Amino acid sequence: MPFRMIALDLDGTILDPEGRIRPRTIAALDFARARGLEVTLVTGRHHSVTRPYYEELGLSGPAICCNGTYVYDFLAGRVLSGEPFDHGDARRLVASCRQHGVDMLVYLDDVMLYEVLTPHLQKLGAWIDGLSTRPKPELRQVASVEVVLDAAPNVWKFVVTHSDAGRLAAWYAAAEAMPAYSAEYSWHDRIDVMPAGRSKGSRLLSWAEGRGIAPSEIVAFGDNFNDLGMLTSVGLGIAMGNAPDGVKAKVGEVIGGNDTDAIAERIESLLA
Known part of the structure; x- marks a missing residue:
């Protein structure tokens, strides 16, 4: 073997x-x-x-x-x-998402944060609600990702998403030129973004x-x-x-x- x-x-x-x-x-x-x-x-x-x-x-x-x-x-x-992400790099990534009009899911130490409830997040929330596992994962909606980042938490990953494939692809093309990030498609409408390397x-x-x-x-x-x-x-x-x-x-x-x-x-x- x-x-x-x-x-x-x-x-x-x-x-x-x-x-x-x-x-x-x-x-x-x-x-x-x-x-x-x-x-x-x-x-x-x-x-x-x-x-x-x-x-x-x-x-x-x-x-x-x-x-x-x-x-x-x-x-x-x-x-x-x-x-985790450098705090400055995390904020620049959020600014890029704002510029291209795409949505974000942000993974911190013990919580996942989002602003826009997508069908994927609705499904994820329903799955979490049905779990018997403790502690249950925490998926939380926030009004502003930038306000959360002001508290300087550890940010481990972003998921950038949008229902418009062309808009998402345009963001991805821009992200590929940003040396601070590694970006990979994980689904047809979701791109995982990690610190470079x-x-x-x-x-x-x-x-x-x-x-x-x-x-x-x-x-x-x-x-x-x-x-x-x-x-x-x-x-x-x-x-x-x-x-x-x-x-x-x-x-x-x-x-x-x-x-x-x-x-x-x-x-x-x-x-x-």
């Missing part, structure tokens, strides 16, 4: 279209851990909305959250390592190195452009069948969609 770690994206990957982890996936990951492999969640999500799935999988190690901006230890309840791939490799695990000893599963950093830097990067063609074209292997047991089947074959 050449692998020592399995790295997994959540949305669009181990979560099916209804946001559930398939039972066979849970069983396959349990078997992998019993065989000595580490299982690490590597997600664009805030740790508070990662926790329910972390607990469902029965994991004990930290998770990589906000697209590699930080590593979170659920058992200790704290960030182990990470680099932060990505799932860079944080995963750094975390694994500290564990004595080489890139060649990691197998990773993902489905979107924000997963490419890890899918293309590990021993085996596997894209889901539901991934965009631009993602599938850049990885070595493509399996079935997240509405199938493709992940479980591939893990089982690796452990056979």
Whole structure:
């Protein structure tokens, strides 16, 4: 068995279209851990909305959250390592969003903030309301992101979004010229923005190195452009069948969609 770690994206990957982890996936990951492999969640999500799935999988190690901006230890309840936005860079990003008329979701230490309630946020809020997990994630509407930033909190990630794809693409084109930021599409109408140099791939490799695990000893599963950093830097990067063609074209292997047991089947074959 050449692998020592399995790295997994959540949305669009181990979560099916209804946001559930398939039972066979849970069983396959349990078997992998019993065989000595580490299982690490590597997600664009805030740790508070990662926790329910972390607990469902029965994991004990930290998770990589906000697209590699930080590593979170659920058992200790704290960030182990990470680099939030420089406050000036955060304010300049907000100003850019104002200029282009796009919306923002802002991830702070223990809360996610927004100004405009989008269909995605309505769905997220309903999911949070239905959770039995404690503490529940906090999703809060504010009148002004700038007023919040005046208090100088840690800002770990922005999600820039808009229903007008052209407007969002125009913002993205401008953001690519801003050296302080890393921006990656995580959905057709959402762009994740992190401090420059932060990505799932860079944080995963750094975390694994500290564990004595080489890139060649990691197998990773993902489905979107924000997963490419890890899918293309590990021993085996596997894209889901539901991934965009631009993602599938850049990885070595493509399996079935997240509405199938493709992940479980591939893990089982690796452990056979």
